[in-house]
Amino acid sequence: MGDHRNTTSNAIGLCLLPQELIQNIFLSLVLPEIVRLKILNKSFSTLISDHSFIRQCNSLSNSTTWLFVYKKRWLRDAVLHAFTDRSSDRWFKIPIADLLKPVDFHGEDLYFLAASANVFLFASNNVREVVAVNLVSVTVKKIPPSPLGPRGTSSWRRSGMKLVTETDDNSSSGSGHFRFMFAEFVGNRPVLFVYDSVTDTWKSREAQESVLPRGGLHVFLSVVHGPRESVLVAVSTPDCDTNTPIVLRPRFDSVEGLNLTVGFNWGNLIDRLHVYGDGYMMIVKSNGENGRSVRVLQGVELWGLSLDGRKWEFVSSVPNEVIGVIEKPYGVMMGCLEEKNGIIRAALVSNCDGFWDMLWLSFDTKWKRWNWMPLPDSKMKGWNLAGISFSSGLTLQ
């Protein structure tokens, strides 16, 4: 290591910096940027492979949220796009076609289900299977069918599902172990299905009518949502495959909310899009004219489960000044929603004449503050959206 005190101010090369200083700079970069710098030269490659650096990097990455969007246009031309609010002016691309060759999955046929840490789940419609891709170990593994048998993508899209990865604080890398769960009616009973990658088996438990216990962490999975009542399954984590899942039937009382209208309003259709995730519901209201296929965003509300799980409670509305900025005409809209550490994040994706528009909204439940970010143009005109999900916890190695 060079002694930087001997250098003059103008001829300084940063190569004379101690490793720690360079690593400090690198820690401010997002993961994909760090990975590509391995190629600078041999000592940088070593620097990036240093255990303590990797540990710090992974720890920071744990709190970095990514939005993954799977887009495809034609056969085999499928790319997973990634965006993070830490590097907010660009999209990253993950080419996965090569990764999937061993399992003979074809890009045109896939639907992106979920992601967490280094694990990405895809469902194939043709063979009706699910495959788990691990980006770091570069492995691909087919998941055996659940007790319900092979499912096509339309069934998966209907279910509430969650991917949970095991994080081992003692190791510098993700262990790659995960649990994948979904809830579905069997007969008329909601049942929780949990896949464990360690045992490579599914467990299923019927959800019980019970009270939501106070405290503790839960996973909430949507089963079905009606205009007045939803059915969700809640299960405590960890040990979600052995704990008893509970049925929740929260009621939605629009009268209780502020300024909510359902249905028609003097010739204008007020559209409501509901997006669900992690025990929260986002209601996106839009105005559209009768007969026209274009709508304009009018308001966004966040609702959450009451403590006892018996009803949906109003949490907050996106402020008018923000709506003023984000309103624009669109044809179709969809979204995804997640809650992590008290922050609720939503991605709203709209399409107008083939052009895609994406918006990242977040609400901090502690500070009661909204934040929003339009996503940069992903140059995807004419492509099809085949799955979208938030994720965090990518690791370097």
Next chain:
Amino acid sequence: MAQEASSSTSSKTISLKTGDGEIFEIEASAAKQMKTVQRLIDDLGDDITIPLHNVFSKELPKIIEYYKKDITGEITKDFEAEFVKDLNDDEVKVLFLAANYLDANKLFEFLSQNIADRLESKSVEYVRKYFGVENDFTPEEESKLREERAWSFRGIKEDE
């Protein structure tokens, strides 16, 4: 000076002398934010002009400007953006090294992030030049490395 001066550091100024012989004044409370300076004050006393051999008259005023704002709690995102706006990559490098020498943590972390921002989505060759390093991989080693990370992300603007 009387020992009571240490309890009224807010109005006291410290003299700093750069490696190229120029003298600058800084408030004692701002000097406190630079741990190297504070250590020198503790050793030499606050009446003496503190020598900073490795910081020069080009950088020190900028650093003083930053900490002037810091002690009045006025550092905002806008101020920080303005602060680095007209600095080229080399000037930021020099400031970064000075902040490190002075053990001025807040400025150091801010410049660390700023350098990272400047390197983001620049070509590998550019980053090599910035750090003053040469590529010492053989073509085989390099292509093997690229293959290993074939799965990894590529920025949409990148051409590599």
